[in-house]
Amino acid sequence: MTIQMMRRIWPLTKPTMLKSTQSDIEITPVTLNEWDRVEAVARPQLLGTTLRSSPSAQKMTDAIRSQVDIREGYKGLEVSTTSFVGYITVGPLRININPKLQGLPLTVLVRYAYGLRDLEVLGPTLTPMMQHGLHDILISLLIAEIEELLHRGLQRRYIPVSEKLASPRGRILVEKIAFRGGVLNGTLPCLHFQRHSNWKLNQVLRSGLYLAGNMTVDRELHRRVRRLADAFDAVDTVAIQQGDLDEVERGLTRLTATSKPALTLIRLLSGMYGTSIETETSSSRTPGFLFDMNYFFQRLLSRFLRENLDDLSIKDELATKGMFAYAAHGNPKGRPLPRPRPDFALYNAKDLIGFLDAKYRDVWVKGYPASWLYQLSMYALASPNQKSILLYGTTSSEARDERICIRHSVLSRAGSQPEVIVRPVQLQTLAMLLEFSKDASAMREQRKCFARSLVAF
Structure with missing residues (x-):
């Protein structure tokens, strides 16, 4: 079939x-x-x-x-x-x-970046797939997450129900009786609550499965998605909007927090689903699924550095202050000045050390555009140590640090030379460090050592 x-x-x-x-x-x-x-x-x-x-x-x-x-x-x-x-x-x-990295290593990194459960927990039924695109991996992870939720049982919530009852329950709606001119038959309008699975969280989960079913052409994935969606038979579907996902995530409690990974995957799949095209009469989306690996790589590094830099800390996209300033009486039109936002600012306690930027492009193989060097040069000049680091993802085992000096006597301070460090992040090594390991303490030390090597100026 x-x-x-x-x-x-x-x-x-x-x-x-x-x-x-x-x-x-x-x-x-x-x-x-x-x-x-x-x-x-x-x-x-x-x-x-x-x-x-x-x-x-x-x-x-x-x-x-x-x-x-x-x-x-x-x-x-x-x-x-x-x-x-x-x-x-x-x-x-x-x-x-x-993508340059595929299969299990990519699945490990995606799982870690977005806070999904360990692959060892998901068991042998999860097979990372790349036959038709990265979305198949995300759909596989979504299937595993929702299977776990269904194994625990669908979350139910008390839902208000307004109906006419022969045996009154809850609160009798006296105002409705008065509006219709009194009791006209053997029923009374009542407002009561029923514990039901048809509420917003389950509606978004089921709709996410429908979205995943439309995105894959893999027969096995489609079969598994269909089976899971059938388990939500008493739940309505909704057109997934970012506002719905935001609302559901804000409403998560201690009892429903286990649904967070599944909602994250639905958000990713929804974001991949084409690009919006606006016309005078309608709005539509391009037929396709595109995933921004640059945003994923930044999120991956953010979590990894936060968890493995014990004596240091990072702040994401911190707006720089004082990098640009108008001369006295030099801003007659009152224009605002740009405030560059490097991907990461590295701190020792409250002291700023320097700025780092993340790019998924394999600079060792593909090189870099001049605009990146200009950008990193500005970050270096704004750093206390006069240096900045570009972290890029690579699968090349021979990739090494490249250091670029910003040479101008006016810019050089006493005993300092502004510098841009172009540093590879070995994706296979990172995936290996993030995989499940029996020797957890030894692996933890290796992760900390790798993290320190990435931010070393």
Whole structure:
């Protein structure tokens, strides 16, 4: 049975998608890596391909420009990728973007970055999948989380119910009796409470499963999602909005805190679901699933450094003060000055040591744009130690520190040389340190040593 047949049997509530006017056109797959670029001369499927005849595809390319850059070249299309991975369909092209780290190591890092349970706890039924995209890994993790919640039993809550009863329960609604002119039959309007599973948290969980079912084309994942959704048979579905997720997360208590990882995964899957396209008459989303690995990498490092720097601490995205200032009487229009926000500020107690930035791009292999160096140079000049660090993710075992001196006599202080340190973060090593280990104390010391090496100026 194909996925299309399964979906006819078990319809899923789909988010609004951009309707394709080229449904009869054959889709051509193009596979790239993150921070990659291909031209028509290197990929035969791009030769002679154009989007000029499809206004909807051209509108889509404008909407996703910061994620995937698609341009018309002399001989065909040119495609450039950034830190977003996944896939997206644009006109006749299905663009697949693979992360540099895949399988179990990537699953370990995703699990740790977003506070999900250890893979050892999830058991052998969880198989990290990358056949159709990173979203399959997230869906696998979501399945495992909701299976655990269902094993404990659906959380129930007392829900107010207003109805006419022959045997009154709760509070009799006297105002309704007066409004209808007295008691006209053998029932009385009452307000009472029933303990039920059909409340907002369970509605969001079930709707998240429906979203996951629409996102995967893997038959086994789809089957498991369907089975779990059937267990919520008494629960309504809702169109998932960020406001709903915020509301449910704010309302978590000691009894419902176990649902937090599942809500986090639903938020990630919802955020991957295409890019919004606004028109004068409607709003739709591009058909595809894109995940920002740069944001994920920053979150991963933030948690790792917070937990493993005993004598030091970090603050995320701390706005710098006093980096820029107008001269006296030099701001006639009263313009506000920018306040750069490095990804991390490193502190020893209350004393600022320096600034660090995180980029998922493999600088050892791909290099870095000049704008990054300018940015890190400003952070170095604003640091007490006149240094800044760029932490980048890599899978290259030979990657080493690179140090760039900012050479200008006016900028140099007595005995100091402003410097930018470009430092690799070995992703396989980090994943190994974060995996479950029987020798927990030894692994804890290795993690602390690795964390200190990342922030060493």
